[in-house]
Amino acid sequence: MEPTLALSREAAGSADARVVQPRPRILDDKTMLRTAAELTRDLNTPNRAFYWGDLIGSAVLGYGALVVAVLASSTLVTVLAAVVSVLALYRALLFIHEVSHMKHSALPGFRLGWNLIAGIPMLVPSFMYEGVHNLHHAKTRYGTADDPEYLPLALMKPWTLPVFILVSLLAPIGLLIRFAILSPLSWLSPKLRDLVIARYSSLSINPAFRRRIPAGEQRVLFDRLDAAASVWAIALVALVATGVIPMRGFLIGLGIGSAVALLNQVRTLVAHLWENEGEQMTVTAQYLDSVNVPPPSLLPGLWAPVGLRYHALHHLLPSLPYHSLGEAHRRLSAVLEEGSPYHKASYRSALGLMHRIGRSTMVRR
Known part of the structure; x- marks a missing residue:
């Protein structure tokens, strides 16, 4: 899942901003692209047992640990x-990324199941990502002003990075306001409804992004999920206000939600290099601006679960199921020669990536 904070692109454009040398255009490496497609054709079928077992197991563990x-x-x-609850619910929540990419006919009922198990209870129904995240993968949009999930963070002022990370702690409060207040009010005013849909119904970081108003079956699904999340948010507030849910329990749940959002924001920060200034990029350039953190590192399995440790590979093969990415990486690493761009997107740790991005923001005129 991509992040919840929007920062202005103007943070990169003042007189004391970072010096950016013109970079040569990266051409597509056709050998890498062809090899990636050919070697992974048998890995495109989602495994029902993996998806359902992983989701249900993560949710049971997460909610159970919350109760404890x-x-x-x-x-x-x-x-x-x-801590256990944060990691497990974070994993369950990140299946929203798979929901946004999958052909729903391949896994009937999974989107509904995910919304009932994780999306609605955590106030992040699938429409917050569906219809938005696919724009991030559009070849002509990635890294441009039309990308809802991209900002040139590595080229911005140093203060933007801690703000980008820490503001995510407010996400649970923001989601409660969105669904317990704005959503029911928006049903009373078509103008407000359009505003809520366009501005406050997507997980995006680009402040200029406005999602299109859904139509037809997509609008029906949007409204149903929005109403369900709104009912749950209002009920949650009412249960706390009447003492049915003790304030201590509510605050612990709120803290766990904030920690999940914080963890996701850190993952988002190291998912890309954020070095593009708005020009269109080739697929290879988009790949190289993205990040893989493959084994033998173990921690990425916790902070970048559900295949997101292979984020660069995912941009190369966005339709590949999460459980196939590890095998795809092994195949490509073994076949593509050392000089291939494929190997240049792999990094050892999140700390090294954060240091690289932070150091980039410190370079001044």
Whole structure:
């Protein structure tokens, strides 16, 4: 899933902004593109057992740990259970990325199941990503002003990075406002409804992005999911206000939600190099501006689960199911020669990537 914070592109354009040397255009490496397509043709079928088992298992663990965190009398147990809950619910939530890419006929009922299990309870229904994330993968949009999920963060001022990360802690409050207040009010005013849909119904970071008003079957699905999330948000507020849900339990849940959002924002920060200034890029250039953090590192499996540790490979083969990305990476790494651009998108750790991006923002005129 991409992030929740929008920063102005103007942060990169003032007189004291970073010096940016013109970069040569990166041409497509046709050998890499052809090899990637040919070697992975047998990996495109989603495995139902993987999807359903992974989602349900993550949700059960996450919600179960949340209950333990709320009911525990020991601070240590509360903290440990909360950590488990964050990691498990984060994994369950990130299936929104798969939902936005999959052919729903290949996994009947999975989108509905995901919304019922994770999307609606966590106030991130699938429409927050569907119809938005696919624009990030459009060859003519990636890295441009029309990309909802891109800003030249590496070229902005140094203060933008900590703000970008820390503001995500407010995401649960923002989602409650969106669904408990704005959504029901928007049903009373068509003008407000259009504004809420265009401005406050997508997980995007580009402040200039406005999503199109859905029509036909997409509008029906949007309205149903929006209404369901709104009912849940209002019920949650009412249960807390009447004392049915203790304030302590609510605050622990809110804290877990904030930690999930923070973890996702950090992952988003290191998913790309963020070095494009708005020009159209070739597929190879888009790949090289994206990041793989493959094994033997173990931690990326926690902070970039559901295949997102192979984010660059995902941009190369966006329709590949998450459980196939590891095998695809092994095949391509073995076949493509050392000089291939494919190997240049692999990095060792999130800390190294954060240091690179942070250092880039420190270069001044």
